[in-house]
Amino acid sequence: MSAEVRWITPAIHDVEDINRLITAPILTPRVGWRWWTAFAVSGSLTLLMIASVTWLFAHGIGIFGNNTTIVWGFPIANYVWWLGIGHAGTLISALLLLTRQKWRGSLNRFAETMTLFAASMAGLFPIFHLGRPYYLYWIVPYPNVQGLWPQWRSALVWDFWAVGTYITFSALFWYVGLVPDLAMLRDRARGLGARRLYGAFALGWRGSARHWAIQERFYRYMAALAVPLVVSVHSIVSLDFAASLEPGWADTIYPPYFVVGALYSGFAMVVVIAAVLRWACHFQPFITVRHFEVIARVLLTASVVMGVAYASEWFWAWYGGGRSEQHLIHFLFTGPYAPLYYCQLLFNVAVPQLLWAPRIRRSIAAVTLISIVINVGMWLERILIVWGTLSRDYLPSAWRIFLPTFWDWALLFGSLGAFMFLFMLFVRILPALPAHELRRLWVEEEGG
Amino acid sequence: MTGYFLAEFPTARALVAAARIARQEGHPAVDALTPHPVEEVEPELTRTSSAAPVGWVMFIAGSLGAILGYFMQWFSAVVDYPVISGNRPLHSWQVFLLVPYETAILSAAIAGVLGWMYMCGLLQLHHPLFDARVTLRASQDRYLLVFRDAGELKTWASQHLKPLAVHELRS
Numbered sequence: 001m002s003a004e005v006r007w008i009t010p011a012i013h014d015v016e017d018i019n020r021l022i023t024a025p026i027l028t029p030r031v032g033w034r035w036w037t038a039f040a041v042s043g044s045l046t047l048l049m050i051a052s053v054t055w056l057f058a059h060g061i062g063i064f065g066n067n068t069t070i071v072w073g074f075p076i077a078n079y080v081w082w083l084g085i086g087h088a089g090t091l092i093s094a095l096l097l098l099t100r101q102k103w104r105g106s107l108n109r110f111a112e113t114m115t116l117f118a119a120s121m122a123g124l125f126p127i128f129h130l131g132r133p134y135y136l137y138w139i140v141p142y143p144n145v146q147g148l149w150p151q152w153r154s155a156l157v158w159d160f161w162a163v164g165t166y167i168t169f170s171a172l173f174w175y176v177g178l179v180p181d182l183a184m185l186r187d188r189a190r191g192l193g194a195r196r197l198y199g200a201f202a203l204g205w206r207g208s209a210r211h212w213a214i215q216e217r218f219y220r221y222m223a224a225l226a227v228p229l230v231v232s233v234h235s236i237v238s239l240d241f242a243a244s245l246e247p248g249w250a251d252t253i254y255p256p257y258f259v260v261g262a263l264y265s266g267f268a269m270v271v272v273i274a275a276v277l278r279w280a281c282h283f284q285p286f287i288t289v290r291h292f293e294v295i296a297r298v299l300l301t302a303s304v305v306m307g308v309a310y311a312s313e314w315f316w317a318w319y320g321g322g323r324s325e326q327h328l329i330h331f332l333f334t335g336p337y338a339p340l341y342y343c344q345l346l347f348n349v350a351v352p353q354l355l356w357a358p359r360i361r362r363s364i365a366a367v368t369l370i371s372i373v374i375n376v377g378m379w380l381e382r383i384l385i386v387w388g389t390l391s392r393d394y395l396p397s398a399w400r401i402f403l404p405t406f407w408d409w410a411l412l413f414g415s416l417g418a419f420m421f422l423f424m425l426f427v428r429i430l431p432a433l434p435a436h437e438l439r440r441l442w443v444e445e446e447g448g
Numbered sequence: 449m450t451g452y453f454l455a456e457f458p459t460a461r462a463l464v465a466a467a468r469i470a471r472q473e474g475h476p477a478v479d480a481l482t483p484h485p486v487e488e489v490e491p492e493l494t495r496t497s498s499a500a501p502v503g504w505v506m507f508i509a510g511s512l513g514a515i516l517g518y519f520m521q522w523f524s525a526v527v528d529y530p531v532i533s534g535n536r537p538l539h540s541w542q543v544f545l546l547v548p549y550e551t552a553i554l555s556a557a558i559a560g561v562l563g564w565m566y567m568c569g570l571l572q573l574h575h576p577l578f579d580a581r582v583t584l585r586a587s588q589d590r591y592l593l594v595f596r597d598a599g600e601l602k603t604w605a606s607q608h609l610k611p612l613a614v615h616e617l618r619s
Contacts, residue, residue, distance in 0.1 A: 015483065015589040141520060149524035153533055158546045165550040169557045176561065179570075180587065184483075187584035203570035206577060207586050208594075209493055210500075211568045212485040218502045218564045222557060225506075229553045236546060440484035443460050 007103050008442050011285040015439050018286075022181075022435045023188055025281045025427050034280055039424045045417020052410040056128055063407040069400040070390040074408040075129035077382040078415065080237055081265065082122035083163065084258075084378065087230055088266025089115025090170055093177070094226035097219070102444075103294055105437040106286040109181075110277060111270050112174040113432070117422045118269070119167045121415045126159065128411065155240045162236040169229055173222050176215070179205050180436040234262040241385065247324035248389040251316070257309040264302035264348075265378035268371035271295055273423070275368040277432055286433055289362050296361040299374065303352035310345065324394055331392045332384065336401050340380050341388075347377025452478070453602050454580050455593045455611035460486045463591035466609040467492035470593070473608065475601055477593040481577070481586035505563035506556040513555025517548035580615045 012018060025031070056063055066073040089111035096104035127133050139160045141150055150157045182202035189195045205211060238258035241249040251257075271292065278287040317325040332341045351373050360366045387402045426432065455477075457463040463486060467477050471492045480489045521544045525531070530538050565571055577583050577594065586592050593609075595601060597616075606614045 019588050141524065147529060149529040151531065151533060152521045152525050152547065153536060153540055153543050158543075161547050161550040165554040168554060172557050172561050176564065180484075183587040187587045199573060203565065204573040204575060205568075205570065205587070206575060206583065207481050207483060209480040209482070209486070209490050210495055212482065213487075213490055214500045214502060214564060214567050216485055216487075217500075218560055221503055221506055221560060225510075225553050225556055229550075232546075232549055232553075436484045443484065447461075 006445050007106065007286075007288065007290065008438065008445060009285045009288055012442060015442065018438050018442060019184060019188070019435055021282065021285065022431045022433050022438070023185065026185065026429065026431065027188060027190070031428070035424065035428075038280075038420065042417045042420035042424055045414055046421045048410055049414025049418050052407055052414050053128065055407065056411070057133065061129060061131060063405065065402050065404045065408050067400055067402070069398050070387055070402040072129070072386045072390060073402055074383070074404060074412060075125045076240075077379070077386045078412055079122050079125035079129075080258075080385075081379050081382045082118050082125065082415070083237060084234065084262035084265045084382075085269045085375075086115045086118035086122055086166075086170075086266065087234060087259075087262035088270050089113070089118075090166075090173065090226045090230050091263055091266065092270065093173065094223035094230070097223045098227065102441055103291055105441045106283075106288075106291055106433060107270060107274060108437070109174075109177070109434045110273055110426075110432045112170065112177070113423070113426050113430075114266075114269060114273055115170050116167070116174060117419050117426075118266075119163065119170060121419055123163050123167060124415070126156070155236075155243050158236045159240060162233045166229060166233045169226065173226060176219060176222065177434060177437075178430065179203060180207060180215075181431045181434060183207065184435055185431070231259055234258045241389075246389045246393050247322065248313070248328045248385070251313070253309060253312055253316075260302055260305045260309070261378060261381065264299065264306060265375055267295055267298050267302065268374040268378070271299075271368055271371035272375070275364055277427070278364075281427060281432060283433060286438060289364060292364050292367045293361045296355045296367045296370075299352055299367075299371065300355040303349055303355075303374075307349040310349065324392075328388060328392050332388050335392070337384060337387060337391070341384055344377050344380040344384060347373045348381060351377075451597050452577075452617050453595055453597050453605075454481075454577075454582060454615040454617070455595065455605050455609055456582055456585075456613045456615060457591040457593070457611055460484075460489075460591055462610075463593060464488045464492070466611065467593055469609060470595070470605070473604075475595065475604065477595050479594040481583060481592040481594065483586060483588055483590070486591070500567040502560060502563045502567060506560040509559030510552040510556030514548040514552035516555075517551030518544060521547055576617060579617045582613075582615045 008018075012021075061075075064073055064075070066075075089108075092104055092111045093108040096108070127136055130136060138148075139150055139157060150160075179202055182198050183205035186195055186198040186202045189198055235255035235258065238254040242251060242254035244250060274287050274291065274295075277283055314329055317329045332338065352370055354360050354370060355367070360370075391401050392399055455466065457466060460482065463480060463482065467480060467489050470477050476492060476494050478494050480486065480493060482489070522539060525540070525544075526538045532538070582590060582592065590612075593611075595605060602614055602616075605611065
């Protein structure tokens with residue numbers, strides 16, 4: 001094959017090179033200052049999160065900026081944002097598998113891991129937002145002496161099933177793809193403890209022809225289930241808003257708008273993680289400029305869709321003639337949140353248009369920077385969906401604005417730190433790239 | 449698993465070529481151990497995976513999951529704990545479709561993982577094939593064919609299949 005269509009650079013000379021590079025962060029006992037620095041920073045932020053949650057459970061949600069009007073505030077916006085980030089992993093893995101995109105091999109493992117960690121962070125926020133978090137289990141249909149059942153017409157109950165299914169499914173999908181790599185670690189690890197631990201989780205995988213054939217088929221079926229699942233999860237999350245009667249929320253565009261937004265922020269996060277891993281774990285032969293270029297195209301497409309979605313909100317507010325809808329749009333453009341709203345439009349729609357230029361798409365630094373901007377922009381979008389509508393709904397006497405407190409920020413940055421902390425542990429314990437898929441890709445590209 | 453031996457190859461291509469020769473010569477390999485899927489080798493082996501109906505397991509479990517999810521909502525909302533909320537019908541089938549959608553996918557996935565483990569014979573952490581040290585390379589960079597040793601087959605294999613080496617299983 002010509003060098004044009006290669007996804008693994010010629011720096012890789014044989015299959016063993018792939019194994020060595022991928023297992024190096026795991027089986028090398030000493031790690032550099034970079035890992036320790038990131039570990040210390042993320043660990044401290046995780047402690048901040050633990051402190052915030054402790055304070056929250058001790059004092060209740062009054063420690064947040066939530067008030068009688070903006071009852072959702074940061075926690076629900078953070079929930080939607082984190083869950084959105086948690087969508088790209090399974091999508092990259094499943095949709096790109098079904099469409100036979102070879103570049104998925106370099107990204108799918110850490111993208112799926114990102115999904116698991118981000119969805120776990122997302123799942124925590126609605127719990128933090130409960131007035132009585134210890135009654136969380138009331139949402140589960142379980143036999144109880146009072147003879148109570150969950151209210152199936154409630155969007156919160158749908159969320160429980162969607163997010164619960166999504167986290168469980170993502171963990172299974174991730175694990176099934178991981179087993180052959182655990183077998184590699186079992187066979188490469190030096191210490192007896194490590195061999196036993198990896199061996200137990202490798203389930204006795206031998207890589208026999210029968211194993212591979214069943215694995216391949218099963219993995220494809222899982223991918224075929226994953227795609228409709230991903231679409232359903234953020235659609236259901238959007239129903240938290242769309243199933244209400246609030247101005248700006250009760251829109252039929254919400255489910256697709258949320259799904260595209262989720263993929264958009266998820267892909268942006270994949271770029272950031274890919275850039276960091278590439279640099280920190282020396283994965284340059286596997287994560288190439290071409291990977292960034294194709295993701296940049298996905299980001300560009302999504303940014304245009306987001307632009308159309310925003311414009312359709314304005315159009316329907318005007319064309320629909322609803323006074324509260326029109327007032328809401330006016331409020332977003334001119335009210336106290338206007339700077340945030342302009343930033344949202346700038347970050348999510350305007351800045352990503354730079355990716356039309358091939359030179360920028362092929363610059364890893366530029367694509368990464370734009371991705372960080374997109375992630376901030378998508379967070380602002382989620383915040384404004386919550387703040388905007390709740391600040392200006394039908395009852396003028398209840399109009400208020402949201403002012404975040406220290407604890408709002410502490411929990412947001414704490415959750416970012418915890419996400420990063422989990423990732424720091426992940427790269428030292430499990431292979432961040434799927435070795436068996438890259439071996440196959442390399443053999444196909446080499447014709448060996 | 450005495451009575452078996454392993455022929456070791458450096459590449460997937462060499463493995464497939466050898467497996468083809470072995471089958472054409474009437475001594476097909478029992479199994480192949482490879483560090484990544486090599487689809488071309490399966491038709492040359494005596495054991496195939498075509499009898500593993502993992503898709504059906506998932507389909508049946510998914511359907512049952514959907515039915516159970518729907519029944520749970522109908523039973524609780526209509527029979528066991530009827531609450532009129534916003535004057536909506538007790539049997540609000542439109543929104544009752546959301547939970548079965550999720551339970552279908554969840555049950556299909558869980559059943560699929562169990563089926564995959566069972567059909568691959570996973571959870572059996574040790575296998576006699578691991579008695580050969582070279583099996584540890586099969587998860588990394590070596591391609592192995594497993595043969596049942598009958599008569600002079602080992603000598604034949606090392607002469608005709610041109611493996612890197614032939615490994616006997618320690619009993």
